[in-house]
Amino acid sequence: MDVFLDQFLNPEVLAKYAPLILKGAGVTVVLSLLVVLAGICLGALLACLRAYRINLVSFLIVIYADVFRALPPLVLILLVFFGLPNIGIVLSSFTVLFIVLTLVLAAFAEEIVWAGITSIPNGQWEAARSTGLGFTQALAYVVLPQAVRMVIPPLTNRAIAITKMTALGMVIGVPDILGQATTAQSFSANASPLTLAAVAYVVLFLPFVIASRWLEARFARPGS
Amino acid sequence: METVSNRAGTPSTATLSLRALHKSFGTFPVLNGIDLHVQRSEMVFVLGPSGSGKSTMLRCCNRLEEPDSGAIWVEGDLLTGPGVDLNKMRQRIGMVFQSFNLYPHLTALGNVTLALRRVLKMPRAEAEAEAMAALKSVGLSDRARHTPAQLSGGQQQRVAIARALALKPTVMLFDEPTSALDPELVGDVLDVMREVKEQGMTMLVVSHEMQFAREAADRVVFMDGGSIIEQGPPDRFFAAPEQERTRAFLSRMRG
Ligand SMILES: Nc1ncnc2c1ncn2[C@@H]1O[C@H](COP(=O)(O)OP(=O)(O)OP(=O)(O)O)[C@@H](O)[C@H]1O
Ligand SMILES: [Mg+2]
Numbered sequence: 136m137d138v139f140l141d142q143f144l145n146p147e148v149l150a151k152y153a154p155l156i157l158k159g160a161g162v163t164v165v166l167s168l169l170v171v172l173a174g175i176c177l178g179a180l181l182a183c184l185r186a187y188r189i190n191l192v193s194f195l196i197v198i199y200a201d202v203f204r205a206l207p208p209l210v211l212i213l214l215v216f217f218g219l220p221n222i223g224i225v226l227s228s229f230t231v232l233f234i235v236l237t238l239v240l241a242a243f244a245e246e247i248v249w250a251g252i253t254s255i256p257n258g259q260w261e262a263a264r265s266t267g268l269g270f271t272q273a274l275a276y277v278v279l280p281q282a283v284r285m286v287i288p289p290l291t292n293r294a295i296a297i298t299k300m301t302a303l304g305m306v307i308g309v310p311d312i313l314g315q316a317t318t319a320q321s322f323s324a325n326a327s328p329l330t331l332a333a334v335a336y337v338v339l340f341l342p343f344v345i346a347s348r349w350l351e352a353r354f355a356r357p358g359s
Numbered sequence: 360m361e362t363v364s365n366r367a368g369t370p371s372t373a374t375l376s377l378r379a380l381h382k383s384f385g386t387f388p389v390l391n392g393i394d395l396h397v398q399r400s401e402m403v404f405v406l407g408p409s410g411s412g413k414s415t416m417l418r419c420c421n422r423l424e425e426p427d428s429g430a431i432w433v434e435g436d437l438l439t440g441p442g443v444d445l446n447k448m449r450q451r452i453g454m455v456f457q458s459f460n461l462y463p464h465l466t467a468l469g470n471v472t473l474a475l476r477r478v479l480k481m482p483r484a485e486a487e488a489e490a491m492a493a494l495k496s497v498g499l500s501d502r503a504r505h506t507p508a509q510l511s512g513g514q515q516q517r518v519a520i521a522r523a524l525a526l527k528p529t530v531m532l533f534d535e536p537t538s539a540l541d542p543e544l545v546g547d548v549l550d551v552m553r554e555v556k557e558q559g560m561t562m563l564v565v566s567h568e569m570q571f572a573r574e575a576a577d578r579v580v581f582m583d584g585g586s587i588i589e590q591g592p593p594d595r596f597f598a599a600p601e602q603e604r605t606r607a608f609l610s611r612m613r614g
Contacts, residue, residue: 261423262460262519266474266526267450276473280464 141325148327152319156331159315160339166229166311167298170236174297175290177237178244179283185245186252186274196245203242209303211235216307228307240297247289251282287354291347295340302336312336373432374399374561375420375530380429382415382585389415390426391585397530402562404572404593407582408608413565416582417532420563421452434529450478453523453531457538459515461507467494467518468503471525479526493525494518497551513544517551524555531555533564549575569612573597581605 181200185193203211216231226234255278263273302313316332373396380393389412397403405413418424420431422438422445431438438448461470471490475481481489494500497517507515516536523531533552537545549571556562556575566572572579572593579596581589581604589602600606 256460258456258458258460259462262454262456262462262522263473265421265423265449265452265454266522267446267478268474269446272477276477277462281462284464 143326143330145323145325145327148319148323148325149331152315152323152328153331155315155319156312156328156335159310159312159332160335162229162309162314163298163301163311163335164339166233166236166301166304166309169233170240170297170301171294173233173237174240175244175294177241178246179248181241181245182248182252183274183279185249186278187270200242200245203239204246208235208239208300209306211239212303212307228304228309231307232301232304232309236297236300239300240293243293243297244290247286247293248282251286252278254285255281284354288347288351291343291350295343295347298340298343299336312339372435373397374401374434375563376430376432377416377420378430378432380416380419380431381427382412382419382424383427389585390419393429393585393587395580395587397561397563399561400556400559401577402556402564402575404576404579405563405565405582406567406569406572406579406608411582412585413582414534417454417534417563417565420530420532421449421454423454446478450474450526451529453526453528455516455519455523455531455533455536457535459507459512459519459539461515461519461522463507466504466506467499467510467521470507470518471522474522475525489525490521493521496524496554497521498547511544512540513547516540516548520548520551520555524560528560530561530563533562533566535565535567537566537568567612569597581608583608 181196185196212232212235215226215235216228219226219231252274259277259281260273263277264270268276301309301311304311305313305317308314312332312335316328319328320326375395375397377393377395380390381388382390393412393416395403395416405416407413415424419426420438426439429439433448433451436448437443438452461467462473465473468487468490471493472483472486475486475489476483479486491500491503494503497520499514499517499521502510502514502518507518510518516539520536536552537548540548545568549568552562552564552571553575564576576593578590579593580587581596581600581602583604589600589605590596596605597609600609
């Protein structure tokens with residue numbers, strides 16, 4: 136028991152590295168917010184573009200969405216981080232992680248929002264167009280507001296999943312929670328910083344998981 | 360010069376004119392040369408068996424369906440053909456659907472104001488005043504803040520009529536406006552339609568409400584197989600139909 140406590144909850148190590156983990160938490164939060172914001176906006180934008188049913192555009196969007204949903208994010212991260220410098224583009228590890236996770240979330244968000252758009256009955260389009268609204272207006276004022284309501288639960292789940300992937304930044308040296316914790320762990324030869332990291336993740340993400348539960352209940356019934 | 364030649368092609372002074380309208384879905388012909396002229400303030404009633412092309416004809420009248428050939432005019436302005444400002448023309452053609460198609464995320468008021476604000480670019484206050492007047496005309500002033508889910512089917516359809524009326528269209532199209540309603544709610548919607556007619560609206564109505572056709576219609580048109588088989592004033596049409604197909608249809612409808 137003492138060995139366990141010493142390894143996972145060593146008070147000295149905890150006290151020493153807590154500030155670093157806290158700093159890492161700041162990085163994780165900022166990165167997560169940026170990725171969720173950019174990823175959902177980009178995904179929704181692509182889904183809207185697809186609604187215009189221009190063959191070539193739709194084709195390219197589908198290819199993009201499928202490839203980025205198929206590839207493991209870690210592969211993409213390594214590919215971009217170690218590949219781009221070879222062609223003269225050097226980005227910080229933070230930037231690489233932001234770009235990759237944004238593109239992955241956007242791919243999923245595009246599919247989710249697109250499913251929402253196609254689930255709106257044709258009669259809604261027809262009613263809107265019959266009163267003289269243009270295609271873009273019908274999309275913006277009639278179809279999209281309904282679609283967004285329907286896709287909030289799956290979108291929230293996907294957003295939570297992607298923010299957890301910020302931990303992958305560790306492999307390219309992003310100083311986020313896990314990055315700081317693994318560094319601290321190797322310096323101290325003690326697992327307590329990782330315990331601290333786990334606690335930090337739970338504290339950060341549990342509210343969102345609970346919120347998604349609430350959202351799911353709130354938007355489960357149509358017309359609510 | 361284009362408008363001049365379009366006007367030159369106008370066959371009559373009718374408010375809504377359809378000439379030689381053809382439409383196929385794939386190789387299946389649905390409209391086989393429809394000619395129909397609806398005069399100002401006239402209510403024309405369209406009857407016909409299922410699949411005879413009634414909805415397709417109506418939907419061609421605001422180009423929700425694109426006719427293969429033929430022409431449609433609204434007050435002498437060509438609706439079909441290239442270069443037509445469709446969104447502008449559609450403001451003059453109100454449409455009421457069998458399934459209401461109200462926007463479920465908006466209140467009754469929001470349903471009516473949307474096009475006023477986004478198409479006619481009215482300021483909010485003006486749009487709401489117009490919308491309230493339209494809702495009042497269908498007897499629903501007290502339901503303005505309700506969402507469609509909080510309204511009965513009959514009330515929803517009356518909001519849908521108000522939504523179309525608010526744009527002050529030249530002609531109103533109704534596609535089986537009471538078919539989705541419980542029988543006890545049909546009367547309210549028909550009363551509103553009667554009122555709309557009394558205000559002088561030009562109306563093209565597809566419906567199976569025979570009694571209403573008898574009382575309110577100026578003319579009844581019978582369609583079958585994508586063609587107009589027979590038409591006339593309701594008294595004569597119902598009492599003494601000339602065509603065998605019309606007689607067969609009417610006796611089937613009477614059960
Ligand atoms: N979008 C479409 N694609 C293919 N076929 C269609 C389409 N819309 C209608 N049809 C066909 O065209 C024919 C005429 O349809 P339409 O809806 O105009 O008939 P209707 O007279 O309104 O019938 P109902 O009384 O059942 O409403 C039908 O055979 C129908 O199956
Ligand atoms: Mg029909």
